[in-house]
Amino acid sequence: MKSMNRRNFIKNGLAGGLAVAATAKATESKAAGGTFGGYPDSMGVLVDMTKCIGCRTCEAACNKEQGLAAPDKPFDDMSVFEEHRHGGLPRRTTEKAYTVVNKYEVEGRDHPLFRKFQCNHCQEPACLTSCFVNAYTKTPEGAVIYDPKVCVGCRTCMIACPFYVPAYSFSSAINPVVVKCIMCYDTRLKFGRAPACVEACPNGVMTFGKRKDLVDKAHKTIQDNPEKYVSHVYGEKEVGGTSWMYLSDVPFEEVGFDTHLGNDPIISYVKDFLGMVPMVLTIWPALFTGFHLLATRKDANTDDTKS
Amino acid sequence: MQKIVDNGFKPVDTLEKPGANRPWTIKEKVLLGLSPAEYVQQMVRNPFNWILAVIYAVGVPVLLGRFYYGLGWATHGSYDYPWGLFLGWGLFVMVPLSASGFMMGTTVELFGRKDFKPLERLGLLNGLLGYFFAVLFLEVDLGQPWRLVYPMVVSLGPAAVLFLVAWHVATYLSVQIAELVPAFSEFMGWVKPKKMVKSMVLGLTVAGIILSTLHQGALGALFTYAPGKLHPLWFSGAFQWIHFFCSSIFGGLSMLLVVSTLCKWFLKWRCDDTFLRSLDRITVGISKGCALALITYLVIKITALAHDNEWSLLLTGWGQWYIFEMTVGVVMPLTFYALSVRNNRPGMARFAAFLAVFGIALNRLNTALIAYNWKLYPEIPHWREFTIAIMVYATYIVVYRGVLYRLPILFGWKEDDK
Numbered sequence: 001m002k003s004m005n006r007r008n009f010i011k012n013g014l015a016g017g018l019a020v021a022a023t024a025k026a027t028e029s030k031a032a033g034g035t036f037g038g039y040p041d042s043m044g045v046l047v048d049m050t051k052c053i054g055c056r057t058c059e060a061a062c063n064k065e066q067g068l069a070a071p072d073k074p075f076d077d078m079s080v081f082e083e084h085r086h087g088g089l090p091r092r093t094t095e096k097a098y099t100v101v102n103k104y105e106v107e108g109r110d111h112p113l114f115r116k117f118q119c120n121h122c123q124e125p126a127c128l129t130s131c132f133v134n135a136y137t138k139t140p141e142g143a144v145i146y147d148p149k150v151c152v153g154c155r156t157c158m159i160a161c162p163f164y165v166p167a168y169s170f171s172s173a174i175n176p177v178v179v180k181c182i183m184c185y186d187t188r189l190k191f192g193r194a195p196a197c198v199e200a201c202p203n204g205v206m207t208f209g210k211r212k213d214l215v216d217k218a219h220k221t222i223q224d225n226p227e228k229y230v231s232h233v234y235g236e237k238e239v240g241g242t243s244w245m246y247l248s249d250v251p252f253e254e255v256g257f258d259t260h261l262g263n264d265p266i267i268s269y270v271k272d273f274l275g276m277v278p279m280v281l282t283i284w285p286a287l288f289t290g291f292h293l294l295a296t297r298k299d300a301n302t303d304d305t306k307s
Numbered sequence: 308m309q310k311i312v313d314n315g316f317k318p319v320d321t322l323e324k325p326g327a328n329r330p331w332t333i334k335e336k337v338l339l340g341l342s343p344a345e346y347v348q349q350m351v352r353n354p355f356n357w358i359l360a361v362i363y364a365v366g367v368p369v370l371l372g373r374f375y376y377g378l379g380w381a382t383h384g385s386y387d388y389p390w391g392l393f394l395g396w397g398l399f400v401m402v403p404l405s406a407s408g409f410m411m412g413t414t415v416e417l418f419g420r421k422d423f424k425p426l427e428r429l430g431l432l433n434g435l436l437g438y439f440f441a442v443l444f445l446e447v448d449l450g451q452p453w454r455l456v457y458p459m460v461v462s463l464g465p466a467a468v469l470f471l472v473a474w475h476v477a478t479y480l481s482v483q484i485a486e487l488v489p490a491f492s493e494f495m496g497w498v499k500p501k502k503m504v505k506s507m508v509l510g511l512t513v514a515g516i517i518l519s520t521l522h523q524g525a526l527g528a529l530f531t532y533a534p535g536k537l538h539p540l541w542f543s544g545a546f547q548w549i550h551f552f553c554s555s556i557f558g559g560l561s562m563l564l565v566v567s568t569l570c571k572w573f574l575k576w577r578c579d580d581t582f583l584r585s586l587d588r589i590t591v592g593i594s595k596g597c598a599l600a601l602i603t604y605l606v607i608k609i610t611a612l613a614h615d616n617e618w619s620l621l622l623t624g625w626g627q628w629y630i631f632e633m634t635v636g637v638v639m640p641l642t643f644y645a646l647s648v649r650n651n652r653p654g655m656a657r658f659a660a661f662l663a664v665f666g667i668a669l670n671r672l673n674t675a676l677i678a679y680n681w682k683l684y685p686e687i688p689h690w691r692e693f694t695i696a697i698m699v700y701a702t703y704i705v706v707y708r709g710v711l712y713r714l715p716i717l718f719g720w721k722e723d724d725k
Contacts, residue, residue, distance in 0.1 A: 168389065284517045
């Protein structure tokens with residue numbers, strides 16, 4: 001909470017402020033702010049991938065709930081699992097889909113493993129911290145939501161997101177916007193209800209609840225079935241923790257998860273630069289005026305002897 | 308144009324029209340003293356204009372299409388590569404190559420090296436136009452370019468690196484416009500604005516240094532948002548910003564040497580004696596600065612390898628590409644610059660400048676596009692994206708040339724003391 005208040009304080013304090021002053025203030029608070037670590041009572045979803053049968057009901061529910069464009073192939077068409085995009089990669093979120101399910105054939109496992117993919121709703125979202133018009137908000141309920149009315153379309157959030165989640169409606173000429181899962185914030189999460197995909201799942205793959213309870217539940221599940229699950233809760237700590245977390249019975253890197261992201265939120269890599277900004281702003285003027293005085297000292301000296 | 312001048316024509320280089328006892332009119336100055344018919348004639352005769360005509364014939368419809376059909380039509384509309392050539396080339400390459408403005412301002416006004424003055428205005432102009440066209444490239448790339456001012460007035464996100472870039476580029480553009488007011492007011496025949504800028508030139512120069520340090524660095528810092536996506540050899544959490552800043556120093560100066568060389572080759576008729584006489588001496592002088600910046604850059608790049616312990620990566624394919632970039636773009640220009648200073652060889656310095664400009668372009672394209680998403684797949688930009696990028700860059704050249712033809716950049720007005 002502390003960090004969020006500070007952010008608001010800066011935002012208000014800056015209305016109409018000077019660029020130079022603005023950047024200095026903001027970066028000072030960033031550098032001193034430490035990590036945010038998330039809202040204490042935020043909600044989350046725990047995905048037990050071992051239970052997923054790849055029926056795509058969640059994709060259909062999401063499409064309906066969010067009023068998205070009709071998909072290229074109907075949701076009961078399972079041939080999409082064989083589709084590959086550029087570079088032989090499986091399907092990803094697009095301007096028509098907030099979430100997709102992908103199939104992974106894993107050696108030594110009787111059935112393929114299905115992985116649901118959507119925004120993970122980071123505790124300290126990279127998209128939010130990289131946005132220069134504050135289009136993103138991490139709500140206390142845990143969702144990372146986006147305001148299309150202020151978005152300029154620079155797409156830095158797409159660069160910053162370590163999970164490659166945000167898509168962009170490139171097809172629109174007059175109102176292209178970022179497209180990503182908002183955890184059904186407007187229609188459900190705000191009122192304490194589970195996202196549409198969670199509710200629609202026929203197999204109970206996803207559990208909706210307070211994030212901190214879900215962390216405990218995840219560890220208990222692993223503890224109770226140590227021979228079944230991989231001993232890792234993906235999303236508990238990755239890039240500062242995410243609201244969506246995953247359990248798997250095969251190593252995560254084999255089913256498309258990036259296991260090299262580290263536990264620091266993305267903004268921590270940027271802080272070295274941000275902390276330096278106010279120093280340059282304050283030290284450079286005196287330093288370079290000093291250089292000028294030194295460089296032109298001969299003129300000053302001759303003037304002195306003349307008078 | 309050179310031909311007309313060889314035939315005895317004198318382009319406008321005085322304030323008063325000789326023999327007429329009145330100043331040149333603006334129209335006459337714009338046409339360089341030629342009649343409209345003669346001016347069109349020399350335009351048609353210039354083969355470079357024919358190349359431009361082809362570029363525009365293809366480029367203009369494609370550019371219009373980009374705004375009518377959207378970015379998805381003009382580019383691959385990739386979700387994995389949200390930035391393409393428009394930013395990769397137009398922003399990340401053009402901005403460091405435009406650092407010449409603040410470097411020349413610092414040399415002449417702040418360090419008091421008046422002996423570099425004949426190239427100061429060219430440096431400032433190179434800076435201003437480079438930034439201006441970087442913003443145009445940005446406008447082509449933004450999803451909603453009409454919202455360009457949003458980070459300034461509508462919704463502020465001051466903790467983001469791009470916020471700093473936006474504000475600093477905007478402020479620095481105004482600083483550079485102010486720094487070029489003297490040249491423009493001389494062209495228009497004004498007196499007051501020139502005096503005013505002269506009185507605040509030190510302040511403008513210091514502001515230029517601060518803003519340049521920060522936004523050149525910030526362009527590098529933008530990639531610290533993508534630690535897992537950019538190849539570790541081009542990524543440095545601790546030093547990314549200083550790599551970008553330091554390389555912009557020799558990048559801007561080398562671009563200035565390239566442009567001045569092109570002027571000497573193709574615009575000789577527009578250069579006055581002071582410019583031509585001092586060019587070789589100044590070129591060698593600037594080489595010294597470039598060599599210092601290059602050796603610094605080389606050392607901090609190696610420091611970054613050591614800091615993150617990435618030596619083993621040098622043995623991979625990416626490592627060879629990295630070594631190629633560092634050899635051709637850094638070590639070779641460094642050597643040639645140093646030799647040119649030692650043996651007083653301006654020609655060698657010019658060769659070094661071309662190499663260094665190539666090196667900067669390669670480094671920025673590697674960072675923004677080639678080594679970006681190295682774990683995914685390489686993406687070659689859409690042909691329409693190339694077409695638009697070439698057209699916008701051609702416009703940059705046209706405007707650049709147009710200004711050099713007219714404003715006192717490569718020449719001073721004769722009898723300016725009046």
